[in-house]
Amino acid sequence: MSQINTKLLERFSNDFAQLLETKYDYNVVVKVGNQNFNLHSLVLYQRSSFFRKELSTATKKNNIIEITLIDTSVEAFKVLIKYIYTGTIAFEEAEPSSIFDLLVPSSKLGFQDNNNFKTLQTFCTDILAKHPNLVFDSDDFSSVQENALITLLKRDDLQIEESKIWDKIIQWGKNDENFLALKTTLDKCIPLIRYFQIPARDIGIKVKPYHKILGSNLWDDIITKIMVPDVSVSSAILPARKKIPVQLPVREAHFVNPSSVINDEHFAEISSVIVAHRYMIGSRDGFTREAFHRLCDNVPGTVVVTKVNNTNEILGGYNPLVWNKQGKYFATTDSFIFSLKTQNLPDSILSRIINTRSAIGCYSDFGPILGGAFYVHNDKKIWLYQHSDSIYEKRLRSDNYSLLIDEFEVFQVLKN
Incomplete structure (x- = not known):
């Protein structure tokens, strides 16, 4: 595929990501657990056979179609709906147990590019087979869906001791001491445990108390x-699971630049972070302190980006902590501010914090404050830049000045 076509597809994906974020002109409400998702029937109809069927039989209430999705977690659906809209998957945005939960609902939703999504399912199980603690040791392991659990138990390369698998399966299925109920719950899982590979001591201590659920023939054997x-x-004597070096499988990353201010080269310039999710856009959400704190407070690790009017400058900064309205400064050694290279500016500048005790300012009367050197102080599109050698190591611009900005974006980030 040519570079032009690739760029065009990335822009389309970005446009649909913004449509999902803004919920503009939505006409479908999908209820998942205790959360509602405002979506668009044209996208759902075209991208999912499940939704196509639901939309064809649903009735409208006040011109809105309501669909309830059961047996799917909110976190898993967030990942899947982004895939429906953009064709991309961001594993970094999902909890480990939610990656596991993708296996069943992804099949249920019936994606149009289902063959490609099978590759995703294989990738999920490859990760979890090699890192089973992500699921088995998670706090919400008991809520993992049966079909997804069975898929993992069938793996010959599941990297966990068989006796621990037994412990976890009992934990997953156990709700009381009623052995008949437990046997029914674990009916499909019991044949997948490799009992003949469990040490005799663990058989006596761990399996024997529950031997009634195995059936007399299997226990006798x-x-x-x-x-x-x-x-x-x-x-049947299932073989021992293969012990292999633990290494995450390699996958091709499909990067979609979600910003309207900075380009792909700028993302590469900020080499210590990877943009994961856009939380705020000034032209969409407003350039107010209230909007900033409402959308961005308590989000760990954010990058602030601004586009300065008339100068073609792109200025911003990184906060590894969280924003809040506690009325004080917070210390960190990892924050920095930057000026990105543009057509009129030959070089990018990254300036690290020196006065670490006053790195991040969090006040209700202000927007983001980065070391007192770069901040917004009112509800207009005016940002203040003032350099001090005792605060940041490098100057971003030649003078201290109040700057009128055209755009303001806030992204959550993940470290490399």
């Missing part, structure tokens, strides 16, 4: 094999 290892038994 397990005991027989422990006592006489070379004897033949009628139960």
Whole structure:
């Protein structure tokens, strides 16, 4: 595919990402758990056979179609709906257990490019097979869907001791001491445990208390094999899971620049961070202190970007902490401000904090304050820049000045 076509597709993806964010002219409300998603029927109809069927039979209330999606977590749906709108997946935005939960709902939603999405499903299970603690040790493991759990248990390369798998499966299925109920709950999981690969001591301590759910034949065969290892038994003996070096699989990253201010080269310039999600756009959300704190407070790790009127300057800064309205400065050694290279400015400048005790200012009467050197102080599009050698190591511009800005964006970021 030519570079021009690739850029065009990226822009289309970016446009649809903004449509998803702004919810402009939405006509569908999808209820997932306790959260509502305001969406667009044309996108859903074209991209998902599940939604196409739902939309064809749904009735409108006040020109809005309501669809309830069950057996899907909110976090998983956030990832999937972004895929529907943009064709991209951001694993960084999903909790580890939500990546696991993608396996079932992704099939249910019936994506038009389903063959490509199977690659995603394989990627998910590859990660989780090699890093099973992401799921098995998560706080919400008990809410993992059965079909997704079975998919993982079938893996020969699941990198976890069989006795721990048994412990976790009992934890997942156990709601009381009723063995009949537990047997019913675990009916599809029980055959996938590799009992003959569990040490005899763990069989006696961990499996024996629940041996009734295995059935008499399987339990007898397990005991027989422990006592006489070379004897033949009628139960299927699954092979030991393969122990392999743990290494994350490689995937091609499809990068979509979500900014209307900075280009792909600028993203590369800010080499210590990766933009993950845009939280605020001044021209959309307003250039007010209230809008900034409402949308950006308590979001860890953010980049602020501004485009200065008439000068073609792009100025910004990085806050590794969170914004709030506590009325004080916070210390950090990791914040910095920057000026990005543009047509009229030959070089980019990255200036790190020196006065670390006053790196990040958080006040209700102000927008973001970066070391007192770069901040917004009212509800107009006026930003103040004032350099001090005791605050930042490098000067971004030749003079201290109040700057009129054309645009203001805030992104959450993830460190490399």
